[in-house]
Amino acid sequence: MDEPTGIRTVALECPECGEKIHPPRGDVAFSCARCRAASEVSGGRLVSVACSWPAPDSRLRLPFWCFEVDVSYSADDADAVALLGRLVRPDRVYVPAFRQRSVILFGDMGLALTFSPPAMEEGEPGRFSGATLGSAEALRLVEPMILWRADQVHDVTGIDVRASVADRRLVAIPARDDGGRIEMLPLGRSWPAAAFLDLGALRWLATCDRL
Amino acid sequence: MQVLTCASCGAALPCDVQEAAVTCRFCGTDNHIEGDDLPLAYHLEPVLESREAVRVVRAETSVAAVSEGFSRDLRVERTDLVFLPFNAIRASRAGRAVAVRERRSALPGTPGPIENGEAPEVDTRIVLGEILLDEPACDAAGLGAHLVRFEQNVFGRQGHPLLPYARDRVASLGMVLDPERHPRTLRSRLEVAGTDGPGRRIEAVGVQLMRVFYPVWAIRCVYAGRSHTFVVDALDGTVLTGRVPPSRRHAALATAASLFAAVVPLALACRAAVWWVSPSGGGAVEIGGIVTFGIASGLLASLAWGVSVMGLVTASLRRGRELVFRGGTLGEDVVNLPARDPVERLGLGILDLVDRMLAAGAEASRHG
Numbered sequence: 240m241d242e243p244t245g246i247r248t249v250a251l252e253c254p255e256c257g258e259k260i261h262p263p264r265g266d267v268a269f270s271c272a273r274c275r276a277a278s279e280v281s282g283g284r285l286v287s288v289a290c291s292w293p294a295p296d297s298r299l300r301l302p303f304w305c306f307e308v309d310v311s312y313s314a315d316d317a318d319a320v321a322l323l324g325r326l327v328r329p330d331r332v333y334v335p336a337f338r339q340r341s342v343i344l345f346g347d348m349g350l351a352l353t354f355s356p357p358a359m360e361e362g363e364p365g366r367f368s369g370a371t372l373g374s375a376e377a378l379r380l381v382e383p384m385i386l387w388r389a390d391q392v393h394d395v396t397g398i399d400v401r402a403s404v405a406d407r408r409l410v411a412i413p414a415r416d417d418g419g420r421i422e423m424l425p426l427g428r429s430w431p432a433a434a435f436l437d438l439g440a441l442r443w444l445a446t447c448d449r450l
Numbered sequence: 451m452q453v454l455t456c457a458s459c460g461a462a463l464p465c466d467v468q469e470a471a472v473t474c475r476f477c478g479t480d481n482h483i484e485g486d487d488l489p490l491a492y493h494l495e496p497v498l499e500s501r502e503a504v505r506v507v508r509a510e511t512s513v514a515a516v517s518e519g520f521s522r523d524l525r526v527e528r529t530d531l532v533f534l535p536f537n538a539i540r541a542s543r544a545g546r547a548v549a550v551r552e553r554r555s556a557l558p559g560t561p562g563p564i565e566n567g568e569a570p571e572v573d574t575r576i577v578l579g580e581i582l583l584d585e586p587a588c589d590a591a592g593l594g595a596h597l598v599r600f601e602q603n604v605f606g607r608q609g610h611p612l613l614p615y616a617r618d619r620v621a622s623l624g625m626v627l628d629p630e631r632h633p634r635t636l637r638s639r640l641e642v643a644g645t646d647g648p649g650r651r652i653e654a655v656g657v658q659l660m661r662v663f664y665p666v667w668a669i670r671c672v673y674a675g676r677s678h679t680f681v682v683d684a685l686d687g688t689v690l691t692g693r694v695p696p697s698r699r700h701a702a703l704a705t706a707a708s709l710f711a712a713v714v715p716l717a718l719a720c721r722a723a724v725w726w727v728s729p730s731g732g733g734a735v736e737i738g739g740i741v742t743f744g745i746a747s748g749l750l751a752s753l754a755w756g757v758s759v760m761g762l763v764t765a766s767l768r769r770g771r772e773l774v775f776r777g778g779t780l781g782e783d784v785v786n787l788p789a790r791d792p793v794e795r796l797g798l799g800i801l802d803l804v805d806r807m808l809a810a811g812a813e814a815s816r817h818g
Contacts, residue, residue, distance in 0.1 A: 246485030250457035261480050264471045264614040265490050265658065280482050338540065342579040372542070376656040380578070383544035387576040396548065396574040436540075436580065439612065 247283050254278050254287050263440040268302060268336055268370035268409060275364035277409045279373055288374070289408040293425050294362030297413030298445040301423065302336040302370040303352065304377040307406040310385055314398040323398070327389045329353050332402065333410065334377040334384065336370035338436035345434035347384070348423070352412070354388055357425040359410075367411040369441035374407050416445065457481055470659075471614070487634040489659035491615035493533060496623065496665040496684035500529040503667035503682040510689050515773060517673075517695040524678075526671045531624025531684065533663035534598065535587035537633035539640055540660070543581050545652030549573045577652050583636050587629035587661065593681050597690045597776060598664055612662060620663060633659040666690065680775070689775040696773050716750055 251260040253271035255278075260269045268279040268288065277290035291305070310328045312320045333352035339345070381402050389395050415422040415429075421438075422429035432438055454463045456474035463472050463481060470488040473480050498506070504526055512521035586596055620626055640654055665684035670677065673695070680692030 246454065246483060246488070248454050248457040248463070249482040249484060251480040251482055252458060259479055264492070267482070280484065283484060338542075338580060340580060347578065371658065372656045376542075379653070379655045380542060380544050383576055383578050386546075387578050390574065390576045394574060395546075395576065436582075 249280050249283060249285060251285065254285050263368055263437075263443040265371045265437070265440065266368060267373045270366045270368075270411070272366065275366070277367075277411075279370075279409075281373065281375070289406075290364075291359075291408060291410045292362050292364045293359035293410065293413060295413055295424060296363050296365060297415065297424060298365075299414045299416045299421070299442065300365055300367040300411035301348070301414050301421070301441065302367045303333045303349065303410045303412055304336050304372070304374050305408050305410045306332045306334070306378065306381055306402070306404045308332050308381060308385075308402040308404055311401050311403075312389075312398055313401070316397070319393050319398060322393055323389050326392050327354075327385060329356075329385065331356065332381045332384060334372070334380050336372045336377060336409065337441055338371060340434055340436045345430055347387075348430060348434075349380075350384060350388060351426060351428060352423075353384065355426070357427070359425045362413070365411065365413075366444045367409075368443040369437050370409070371437060371440065378404065378407070416442065454481075454483065487632065487659060489537070489633045489661045491661045491663070492612035493615045493620050493663040494665055494685060495613060496531060496667075498667065498682070498684050498687055500531070500667060500669075503684065503687070504529065504669060506682055506687045507669055507671075507680045507689060507692070510775070511694050515697055517697050518699070520673055520694055524671045524673050526669060527677075528670050530668045530670075532593060532666055532668050533620055533624060533626045534590055534593060534666055535627055535629035536584055536598075536662045536664055537587045537629070537631060537636055538582065538584040538660040538662060539633055539636040539657065540580060540582040541640060541654035541657040543577055543579055543652050544655055545577050547575045547577050547652065549575070581640065581654070583639050584662075585631075585636065587631050587633075588627050589630065590627055593627075593666065593668065593691070598666070598683065615661070615663060624665065626663060629661060633661055692775045693772045694775075720750075 251262065251269065252258065253260060253269075253274060253276055255276040256271060256274040258271050258273040260271060260278075262269050268277065269285075270277050270290070275292075277288045278285045279288050292300075307330065310324075312323045314320050331353065333349045335347075335349050339348060381404070382400050385400050385402060386395055386398075389398070389400065412426075413424045415424060418432065420429040420431055421435065435441060454472075455461065456463055456477060456479055458479040458481075459474060459477040461474055461476035463474060470483050470485075470490050471480065472483065508521040508524065511524070586598075636659075637657075640657070667680075667682040667684050669680045669682060669692075671680070672678070676695075678693060681690040682688070683690055
């Protein structure tokens, strides 16, 4: 019985304390039930990831990748570059680590956090589930998200954006789930449950009482 | 079969390499499996039990268009829960779609900016969002696989979560149709969706392959000596496929009603024609018109009822005409069934003869 080439198994055990992790299927980033450390599958192993737990405490937390970025624009039109550099230059870009549905219809949650960043105080570490998008993949969405916003300010034809990433971390945003709508508590804004493609995975811990 | 080992204890994992996540039965460690084109396998638990599915079939067939007594006299022979495999692929999309449009002049016939040497209008849109594609993973058209509204039913439905595919659990519930296609075949569609059209530079991010086993009830029953098979969605009770005999009375009445509806305007048209050709509109002509109208109406009515009776005979003889469920809607379909008995063969022979006579008549009139 030969080991298949090109395919490898990664044991889901917390890299900090060795506790076994039992996530919903499809997750690529996890939180440990014992030590609350966050980790993700990267390069064929589970590696620790910095994670923030904004207050207030909540059973449901929505995982976002947060990239600290230095944004710069380049184009022939110097006026456009100056305008965008002044108006669309976020320090942090939040990319949902979960799947959304109909972003055009419901609005992108990452854009809402990025361009209307709430004041967030650190709370107690908790748990999250439903993170199906890894940081490397999420990073590829950073520049399009900035351009999306920039396009609302000025036509982005011929304009390139460059986002230098200084740091990345997971942010588990506390949320309230009333069945039909999910409210991101720090933002004070809610989305219909239909806007979440993997709501079952996001609710995995909250509904199954695995805390 | 390729065999993987648990990254924690080294035990062989109880799966062939088809799924991107599996739990070690020996040490209980969840293993994330990294590799190209490994789908995540899920299944959905049925909501309807077999007797509820049968009840749905009886309810859906107890309508006027279906043969009288069908739902009552239907004898269920067997019910099977079948899991239909579906392939799905989903990803985030990000990129630019650049549209180059020619500016048009406001006034027709006058030269526009293009003709005057101005640059065409370039409009850039940033594309950001999710894309989800799915298809049946097997050719089970007879089982209604193509009629399951997979995306809506599976991903959009609240309360029916996708469960990690558990082979033993699913096998204990019903039969599992083997998938014939791998979800990787959807990658080409994903690429087309991302790059079609000029000026589109859109890439897929976070591509995830999935395989979902969707439950349906296959119900085999007998009515009037004939076998009928229905496929019922085990989640929402939609009758996906199935054939039922039509009500002959209903068909005859429908034919008569439609012909009657056609005759009345014809009779009124005849009446109007009589008034129009009458030179004076006087009493004698009026009486003549009424008589003409009566004769014309009588002829047309006789013709209509004659055709209605023919329709009734046709409906009763053409037993191959059946009603078909397609994804929850009941429509009429003609099925080429062999004739069953001498009377039916005689009737079909007459109908065939009439068809040929009509065709010959049409041919003769075309050649003058």
